Amino acid sequence: MSKVYIALQDNDESRYIVEAIEESNPDATVIHMPAMIRIEQENRLVIERKVVEEKMGRDWDVQELHINLITLGGNVDEDDDQFVLEWKQ
Amino acid sequence: MAAKKLNIKDKYRLLTRDLDWDFSYEDPKKAFPYEEFEGIKITDWNKWEDPFRLTMDSYWKYQAEKEKKLYAILDAFSQNNGHLNVVDPRYVNAVKIFLTGVSPLEYQAYQGFAHVGRQFSGVGARVACQMQSLDELRHVQTQIHAMSHYNKFFDGFQEFSHMHDRVWYLSVPRSFFTDARSAGPFEFMIAIGFSFEYVLTNLLFVPFMSGAAHNGDMATVTFGFSAQSDEARHMTLGLEVIKFLLEQHEDNVPIVQKWIDKWFWRGTRLLTIVAMMMDYMLPNKVMSWKEAWEVYFEEAGGALFKDLARYGITMPKYADVIEKEKEHISHQAWWTFYTHGHAAGFHTWIPSDQELDWLSEKYPDTFDKYYRPMWELAKEQEAKGERFYTSGLPQLCQTCQIPMLFTEMDNPNQNSMRDTVFDGERYHFCSDGCCDIFKDEPEKYVQAWLPVHQIFQGNCGGPDVGDILSDYYRMNVGVDNMDIKDSPDEQRWNKWKGVA
Amino acid sequence: MPVFALKPGYQGERMDRVENFGGNQIVYFGWDEHRMFCAAKAFPLPPSMPFSAVMEQIIPEAFGQHPEFSQINWDSVEWMLNNEPFKPQLDVSLEAQGVDHKSLIRFKTPGLTGYNGLGV
Ligand SMILES: [Fe+2]
Ligand SMILES: [Fe+2]
Ligand SMILES: [Zn+2]
DSSP states (O other): OOEEEEEEESSHHHHHHHHHHHHHOTTOEEEEETTEEEEEEESEEEEEHHHHHHHHTSOOOGGGHHHHEEEEESEEEEOSSEEEEEOOO | OOOOOOOHHHHHHHHTGGGOOOOSSSOHHHHSTTSSTTOOOOSOGGGOOOTTOOOHHHHHHHHHHHHHHHHHHHHHHHHTTGGGGSSOGGGHHHHHHIIIIIHHHHHHHHHHHHHHHHHOSOHHHHHHHHHHHHHHHHHHHHHHHHHHHHHTTSSSOTTHHHHHHHOGGGHHHHHHHHHHHTSOHHHHIIIIIIIIIIIIHHHHHTHHHHHHHHTTOHHHHHHHHHHHHHHHHHHHHHHHHHHHHHHHOTTHHHHHHHHHHHHHHHHHHHTHHHHHHHHHSOSSOSOOHHHHHIIIIIIHHHHHHHHHGGGTOOOOTTHHHHHHHTTTHHHHHHHHHHHTGGGSSSOBOOOOHHHHHHHHHHOTTTIIIIIHHHHHHHHHHHHTTOOOOOOSEEOBOTTTOOBSOOEETTEEEEEOOEEEEETTEEEEESSHHHHHHHHHSHHHHTTOOOHHHHHHTTBTBOSSHHHIIIIISOOOTTTTSSBSTTOHHHHHHHHHHTOO | OOOOOSSTTOOOOOTTOGGGGTTOEEEEEEETTOTTSSSOEEEEEOTTOBHHHIIIIIHHHHHTTSTTGGGOOGGGOEEEETTEEEOOOTTSBTGGGTOOTTEEEEEEOTTOOSGGGTTO
16 A cells, blocks of 8 residues: 655645545545645545535636645546546555 | 536547547658657557646646736745845755756756657647646746846856856756757656656655745745646656556566666756755755655655556666665765865855754764764864865766765765776766666767866866856856855845844 | 667767877876765876876875875875776876776775774
């Protein structure tokens, strides 16, 4: 098993995305560093559009993630409803 | 009637794949002349996957938003004299290295991706490379813009692109990219798209940029993270390229493995300077180089190679050496620059006592034993009024072009030196890794433009080092170089801060 | 394996052939286990230079800044030329004793183990 991870700029929008990630991935670890937030989890991590929209209180396009994204590790799969990071080992 | 909104997958299919055409009266081999000579076999470009499925229209939309955010911060930074908020003027010297050593690589990446974006016959790969090419152009532009503010207040920024082409230590990053760009398109993708973007840029743009924030440099952290938001897409492209090549044909596996071995070694050598920037040039520490290496190379890279194991790909050659060197290279590099501070385009210094203690704590197995004594000697010399600047010019590695400063991991007191003879001439290397790379393609590396040898051939003006620095490198001698103590940078800073 | 090239027979130009150095050849000198000098040093020298001139002009210029330099007992120094043991002959030219272009000369100083005995 290996960890997938994602790092976001520490700003107002990311805060909601991080909340949504925590809700969709209860076992994820959230690490705060200067100006950035890193979230990691064994094997798989999902960001669900519905959950982010709930937290933000507005429509949210999964591709908006690019604006606040710093880096990631894992195979990406993105569609209209979710963004998945995964290792296939 | 309102137009129905297309979903991402359909949009990607229509706006990317459907833009391609078949060649009916021209020979496709003539249209894509670089696609076969490296021995890579592609049987079906349609198997290419782009997981982000980003189309050009969304690309412009999101990039424009990123730019707006970035420039708003850069404007605020300069309107508020943001340079006064950095914790210490020593920090700004890391920014000088960035502008002279890294930003021009963004430009080389732009050129490289524009080239391969033309040369692949698969449209999915072409569009992804074109986007990356535009990203890299954005990176160099935003970086120059951000750092131009520092140029108004500090020395050493003014001739960055001229310096990149000529200065001795900058031949290291420059030749790294020219090596990749003069290779075939698939090797370029493994070199830059995969090895460099996937694992190595993280070490520069994530922990170092977080460190910039921690040292009060809002401009750098902002362009850094803004660039890095594109890197996430670049990393994904790199990973897709490698999976695609490995799935296309089993004959590709040994070729790809060879490139991985080569470019991970080249990359770790290149990052030596980043190691030094993190451990020695950030007054407020976030994490040590060793810690960053463990998170981003060993952990993240380890997971990646486990994922690739199913194709028969193994960890890069000499990963065991790399693991040991993480305890040494930052110290060796800073010592090299400190002792060559008269010939560097930025300032150097002896770490403070507090910093020496932090280094001891972070490197318990190596710092006190091998590196603290150097600084004790440097302090002794400085106290005698003989600040140590080494005489002469160093021997360089033919492959990585770094002075031969690395040591043997089984005897860290002794420099590591390798050599080989090709076509009647002897060549020298810092390591087995660099020696292997040369031996594999000696016809290429015999043409290395080694700055020390070029000086001795009379191609850099001189013969006085001072004349070479001022006329050929365009450094302001006595201003840009030497110790930070009593430098014009330091004097101005003290005046701004009201320090006597 | 040869380089992957578009055309067969690719050969880059050798940048550092001896003819390019105006009558000199490059010789590198390194003092083992003395890391005060981060790397071996390069010098352009006439092939006809006798080793005595190397000892008088080049070695002190390269390594004289080290606090142990004045204590070196040159009779006990162990030399290596291109990875082989080497006995320099003072009145013989570099060329005549096998020091050719881009040769590496290393020396060890038994008993002198660097600043505070720590290899620096
Ligand atoms: Fe970039
Ligand atoms: Fe990039
Ligand atoms: Zn090397």
